[in-house]
Amino acid sequence: MPWTSPMVEKYRRQYGSGLDAQTYLGQNYLAVNRSLIPDILRLLRDEEQFDYCVDITAVHYPKREKQFDVVWILYSFPRNERVRVKTQIADGASIPSSVSIWPTANWLEREVYDMFGITFDGHPDLKRILLPDGWKGHPLRKDYGILQQDKEWVQINLGIESGQ
Amino acid sequence: MSAYKNDQTNDASNRALSSLDRSNLDLKTPDKTYLDSNELIINMGPQHPATHGVLRVILKLDGEKVLGTECVIGYLHRGVEKIAENRTYTMFAPYVDRMDYCAAVSNGLGYCEAVEKLMNVEAPPRAQYIRVILTELQRIASHQLWLGTHALDIGAMTPLFYTFRDREEILKIFEKYCGARLTTHAFRIGGCQYETYAGFEKDVKNFLTFFAPKIDEYEALLTTNRIWLERTKNVGVISGADCIALGVTGPVLRASGVKWDLRKAQPYAAYSKFDFEIPTGENGDTYDRYLVRMQEMRQSMRIVEQAVDAIPEGPIMGKVPKVIKPPVGEIYHSIEAPKGELGYFIVSDGSTQPYRLRVRPPSFVNLQALDLMVRGLLVADVIAVIGTIDIVLGEVDR
Numbered sequence: 001m002p003w004t005s006p007m008v009e010k011y012r013r014q015y016g017s018g019l020d021a022q023t024y025l026g027q028n029y030l031a032v033n034r035s036l037i038p039d040i041l042r043l044l045r046d047e048e049q050f051d052y053c054v055d056i057t058a059v060h061y062p063k064r065e066k067q068f069d070v071v072w073i074l075y076s077f078p079r080n081e082r083v084r085v086k087t088q089i090a091d092g093a094s095i096p097s098s099v100s101i102w103p104t105a106n107w108l109e110r111e112v113y114d115m116f117g118i119t120f121d122g123h124p125d126l127k128r129i130l131l132p133d134g135w136k137g138h139p140l141r142k143d144y145g146i147l148q149q150d151k152e153w154v155q156i157n158l159g160i161e162s163g164q
Numbered sequence: 165m166s167a168y169k170n171d172q173t174n175d176a177s178n179r180a181l182s183s184l185d186r187s188n189l190d191l192k193t194p195d196k197t198y199l200d201s202n203e204l205i206i207n208m209g210p211q212h213p214a215t216h217g218v219l220r221v222i223l224k225l226d227g228e229k230v231l232g233t234e235c236v237i238g239y240l241h242r243g244v245e246k247i248a249e250n251r252t253y254t255m256f257a258p259y260v261d262r263m264d265y266c267a268a269v270s271n272g273l274g275y276c277e278a279v280e281k282l283m284n285v286e287a288p289p290r291a292q293y294i295r296v297i298l299t300e301l302q303r304i305a306s307h308q309l310w311l312g313t314h315a316l317d318i319g320a321m322t323p324l325f326y327t328f329r330d331r332e333e334i335l336k337i338f339e340k341y342c343g344a345r346l347t348t349h350a351f352r353i354g355g356c357q358y359e360t361y362a363g364f365e366k367d368v369k370n371f372l373t374f375f376a377p378k379i380d381e382y383e384a385l386l387t388t389n390r391i392w393l394e395r396t397k398n399v400g401v402i403s404g405a406d407c408i409a410l411g412v413t414g415p416v417l418r419a420s421g422v423k424w425d426l427r428k429a430q431p432y433a434a435y436s437k438f439d440f441e442i443p444t445g446e447n448g449d450t451y452d453r454y455l456v457r458m459q460e461m462r463q464s465m466r467i468v469e470q471a472v473d474a475i476p477e478g479p480i481m482g483k484v485p486k487v488i489k490p491p492v493g494e495i496y497h498s499i500e501a502p503k504g505e506l507g508y509f510i511v512s513d514g515s516t517q518p519y520r521l522r523v524r525p526p527s528f529v530n531l532q533a534l535d536l537m538v539r540g541l542l543v544a545d546v547i548a549v550i551g552t553i554d555i556v557l558g559e560v561d562r
Contacts, residue, residue, distance in 0.1 A: 024494070024495075027496060051408055052408050054411065054498070054524060055507060055509065055522065057522040073507070073509065080430070102409060102411065103410050104410045104411030104529060104532060107529070107532045115245075129238060130561060130562075131238060131241065139243060140246060146247070146249075
């Protein structure tokens with residue numbers, strides 16, 4: 001269902017077809033072009049008071065041409081309102097980091113990198129966070145099996161045949 | 165074997181050094197050195213009794229003074245989100261209990277409500293009330309566990325025995341209700357797993373009368389205790405603005421003066437029906453966070469008291485199909501867990517298994533503020549600050 005509000009109208013005038021506003025089950029989200037990403041997030045914080053970045057995550061659709069959805073979940077304390085921003089990027093493409101907008105994005109982006117292999121340009125210290133540094137593969141991709149592991153890493157570092 | 169071990173230690177310390185040299189720690193202009201001590205890099209954890217699990221903190225020290233920290237996490241990573249994609253919605257429900265295992269009931273509530281929202285069904289009123297009662301009891305239990313271990317870290321041993329003694333009474337109620345004490349799996353998608361047992365209301369009321377003087381007892385031990393004050397006042401100060409920028413939620417945010425609680429801001433379950441207050445602090449230090457949590461326990465008791473007298477009659481399960489198959493779509497739903505905002509982001513492709521399930525863990529995000537809170541403090545204060553953030557590593561690492 002399309003989402004209409006003064007804020008959406010304003011951005012639609014500004015960005016035209018690069019932005020699609022929808023609402024589902026009472027929750028609003030903006031699907032935007034990858035090229036608008038740092039601008040629209042900054043505007044949402046500076047002009048629309050979305051001062052709290054709740055979460056950053058991604059979804060993998062291996063059959064699509066642009067394989068990944070990157071999702072920002074934002075909340076505004078003054079407005080008591082949530083919004084989700086989504087964008088599609090291709091495998092291997094990078095996306096501008098939002099650490100300079102919300103410092104909390106630091107670890108959240110590191111987790112997305114760790115789990116999906118999406119790189120964030122301008123992140124101060126982009127490295128794995130939950131898995132060990134030398135690990136190969138990004139487990140939340142759909143082509144990574146649930147029993148799959150980096151056997152080499154396990155054998156070298158843990159001295160056992162398999163972690164399963 | 166021994167050669168291999170040496171290699172590993174060297175490797176680990178090298179990695180510690182190289183990662184600390186990175187610019188994000190902003191260590192180019194260290195604070196003025198005193199006592200002619202050299203900068204020292206040490207590991208705290210992963211095996212350390214005061215890190216509340218397997219948390220490793222690399223500390224850069226000047227004598228006793230902390231110049232910077234870096235958290236190394238993931239030792240308890242089990243891939244909960246990956247497991248979710250390979251289980252049905254119903255099969256995954258017990259897994260969420262294992263994230264924040266000190267507050268399993270709250271995790272279950274968040275998950276069940278998120279799936280219910282995605283399917284556009286609602287739990288019946290009776291189930292909502294039972295959910296509120298159990299979740300608030302769990303909040304008290306979680307805060308008790310926090311208080312006992314936090315006080316123990318700082319050097320007060322007595323509160324540990326007091327809080328564990330009283331937490332037992334809550335766990336007994338859980339055990340009688342659903343057979344489990346910690347990983348309860350108390351709720352089902354669409355309602356509650358079990359009807360209340362005969363005498364449930366009486367047990368809960370007995371607990372309330374039993375527990376009211378116990379909080380006073382904890383406060384008598386600590387609130388005006390001089391050692392406690394010295395160890396917690398002005399330790400780990402964080403401002404409300406910094407909390408918001410770092411995404412910190414829960415008691416830590418409230419102790420910094422931001423009056424925000426999801427139970428009031430965006431009420432879920434039956435919370436809009438109850439009368440309670442959001443306690444806040446002023447200074448955002450460890451002592452205020454202690455006071456806020458003590459007040460929260462009292463407020464939770466108020467909610468339970470109102471709820472237990474008004475449990476409506478009726479079914480405990482809503483109209484939910486036997487096979488849970490939410491329509492295509494996505495949902496984000498979050499609740500106020502004892503540690504902060506616990507959110508679930510679920511993407512459904514119309515099948516019986518979630519296409520993607522993301523958990524927004526409060527402990528993980530709150531832990532990020534540790535570095536800001538401990539800079540310039542002493543090593544002993546790091547222990548106090550880790551305790552006061554109230555992390556559970558099962559949830560940080562998932």
